[in-house]
Amino acid sequence: MTQQVFSSVSTKKLSPKLIRNLKEKAIEIVLFIAASTSVATTLAIMFILLEECWFFFQEVSIFKFLTDTEWTPLFANPRYGILPLLSGTIVTSAIALFVAIPCGTIAAIYLSEFADSKLREIVKPFLELLAAIPTVVYGYFALLFVTPFLQKIFPELPGFNMLSAGLVMGLMITPFVSSLSEDAMRAVPALLREGSTAMGATKLQTALRVVFPSAISGISSSYILGASRAVGETMIVAVAAGLQPNLTLNPFSQGATITAFIVQVSLGDVARGTIEYQTIFAAGLTLVLMTLVLNIIGYYLAKRFREIY
Amino acid sequence: MVEQLEKAIDFQPVAEVKHLDFYYSGFHAIKNVNFDIPEKKVTALIGPSGCGKTTLLRCFNRMHDLYPGNRYQGGILVNGVNILAKEVDPIEVRMRISMVFQKPNPFPKSIFENVAYGLRIRGENSRTVLDEKVEDALKSAALWEEAKDRLNQSAYDLSGGQQQRLCIARALVTEPEIVLFDEPTSALDPIATNSIEELMSGLKQKVTILIVTHSMQQAARFSDYTAFMYMGELIEFDKTETIFSQPAQKRTQDYLSGRIG
Structure with missing residues (x-):
């Protein structure tokens, strides 16, 4: 009996609403992009920092960087102690x-x-x-x-x-x-x-x-x-x-x-x-x-x- | 009503409530309440939600002083002194009338320090005195056996029922004359409730107990006297067995049979 009732409901009404779903999806994408900007910015900053530091530490050893007691990178005789x-x-x-x-x-x-x-x-x-x-x-x-x-x-x-x-x-x-x-x-x-x-x-x-x-x-x-x-x-x-x-x-x-x-x-x-x-x-x-x-x-x-x- | 009160007074009162009115800003929450609290007995305050029973209970240790806009009128006499009077120090009142709350509220301290709190804030720092009084209080609250080996552990490690017994021990440590219980078992399971009830029945040897309860069965089970409140008024106060078997007031009867409330 209930089976009967179900099948009599027009299948058209039950079909997915294409436009509504598209709208939902679009909004979700916009929100996701907004949320990812902060993550992306952080990652980009970290990447640039690490990249430039890579070059820096090819010139100056990490040991020197951490132990030297002078910080004079702009002098004629530069020292790089942090x-x-x-x-x-x-x-x-x-x-x-x-x-x-x-x-x-x-x-x-x-x-x-x-x-x-x-x-x-x-x-x-x-x-x-x-x-x-x-x-x-x-x-x-x-x-x-x-x-x-x-x-x-x-x-x-x-x-x-x-x-x-x-x-x-x-x-x-x-x-x-x-x-x-x-x-x-x-x-x-x-x-x-x-x-x-x-x-x-x-x-x-x-x-x-x-x-x-x-x-x-x-x-x-x-x-x-x-x-x-x-x-x-x-x-x-x-x-x-x-x-x-x-x-x-x-x-x-x-x-x-x-x-x-x-x-x-x-x-x-x-x-x-x-x-x-x-x-x-x-x-x-x-x-x-x-x-x-x-x-x-x-x-x-x-x-x-x-x-x- | 007067007749009835006289009939009920065959005891030594430890506190007398006289013409007590209480206002939350504009709201008249307690209306001309009069009754006596029998010494070393359990008195239950019952009534439907919002009837003012908790408000009345909190007058006894002046908890309403904490929030602005609250106003008392009339008095609660303890040993002939009106504890609601402006010239009475609420901190002194709370030393003699302590309170156990609806939900266990241990402090973020060890089990020992929770019980010792009331003594510490009064400047008691002697280890021997503290040890002795904490042990006594924990024994009175039937928690000593479970807690004696873990006094330095956090109170939050205890179960809900144990935490509530800890709060009872905390309330007993200053040797108060009256202990107020505000629905002390409403947050506990039936087994923990049972142990707290047993504990309270035993405690009346030492202190006067005033308890607010939602459960009429609880009031019937172990209170000696019962006060029924409705819409801020005290409708009836009598021996518990009288209240439950032959209440004088129709509203009491209606409440007990579930018609109002």
């Missing part, structure tokens, strides 16, 4: 994190646990505005405002120094750290906060002993991603730290970071295909590897914290 650039990057980033981690964390705890919703609506946009300021403005802020100010305290401080660049970079990263940390803390279920409050804990005890440890993976991932921002930051250090590659951990001295060197060479008139030209790719690859490792760690931590509760 260490001075690495030390500049590490010093400025460390100073930046020294500022951004405490400030960002405290701001996040305040916004997530203490501020009432009205105040949060006012403070958060201001904090996020900090992230919207172009970094070159931060660079001049460091050079023309922070450095003279610091020179009043430390008269021997040179006009270009890593301390000022690092401090301002820290300011720049603070909203980044606080925003991600706050998200992590706000994702902690209200049930845990109530549990702690019900035990007679104060707001501060609840924030520090329950909410913070619950959100620790998200918070540490915000630190790592902040570090990756600091390592990759260019304009502030190029403007305010001086462009002298300098193997030192002293924040009061001048220094160049990997990024600052790349800007310097890219802006100059270095001929394509020369070894000087290829140095920026070697430096760039080092930078990409550093941020890649940091991002992978950050990603891993962020993923783990979502699984806790």
Whole structure:
């Protein structure tokens, strides 16, 4: 009987809708292309970096690149040791994190646990505005405002120094750290906060002993991603730290970071295909590897914290 | 109603609810509730969803203070002191009236530190005191045998039922007078539910228990007194057997027989 009913329905109505299917397929292709551009860009960048580095490392041994203490590729007697650039990057980033981690964390705890919703609506946009300021403005802020100010305290401080660049970079990263940390803390279920409050804990005890440890993976991932921002930051250090590659951990001295060197060479008139030209790719690859490792760690931590509760 | 209350009071009250009203901003959630909580007994709060039973429970440890716009009126007297009064410190109240929640909510700490939490936040750091009190609390919560060899493991390694017993131990460690249970078994399977119920029946030797439950069977099984709430009002409060066998109010009867709720 039911068999009868089925066969009596016109097969025409059940046949696939050609136009609809074509439209669906076309949309799918457009979406796929859009999604693949980012993947393709990343792969292309990696390819070009590796290709140029291949030529670079034919001239300069990797061992020399990693151990030589001088970076003077543009001099008559060139030396290609990445260490001075690495030390500049590490010093400025460390100073930046020294500022951004405490400030960002405290701001996040305040916004997530203490501020009432009205105040949060006012403070958060201001904090996020900090992230919207172009970094070159931060660079001049460091050079023309922070450095003279610091020179009043430390008269021997040179006009270009890593301390000022690092401090301002820290300011720049603070909203980044606080925003991600706050998200992590706000994702902690209200049930845990109530549990702690019900035990007679104060707001501060609840924030520090329950909410913070619950959100620790998200918070540490915000630190790592902040570090990756600091390592990759260019304009502030190029403007305010001086462009002298300098193997030192002293924040009061001048220094160049990997990024600052790349800007310097890219802006100059270095001929394509020369070894000087290829140095920026070697430096760039080092930078990409550093941020890649940091991002992978950050990603891993962020993923783990979502699984806790 | 007055008559009935008088009939029910053949006990020593540990807390007296007097003309209690509660408002969530504009919403009048608890309407003029009056009753006494008997000492070292289990009192169950029952009623349909949204009747205000959890709201009433959360007045007892001032959990409503956490969110803006909430307002209490009237009082809950414990030893003659109105714990809802502005000059009473809610943190002190929560030391003496602790709470177990609907879902187990252990902190991201070890089993030991979860139980020790209430002592730690009061500045207790002596290892011997902590060891002793944590052990007592875990024993009271019937978790000691299962947990004693893994006190330093994360509380999240425990099963759901064990986590809830851990939360009970945590609530007991400060030696409160009253423990509030907000549907403590609603997230648990029947076996875990059974063990928590046994545990609560045993606990009334030591503390007064006030429990919100959705399950009338649960209320009937182990509570001594039952309060039936409906639309923010306390409809009836009496010995559990009286409520279930011969309720005085028609609405109680209707609820128990499944006609409302």
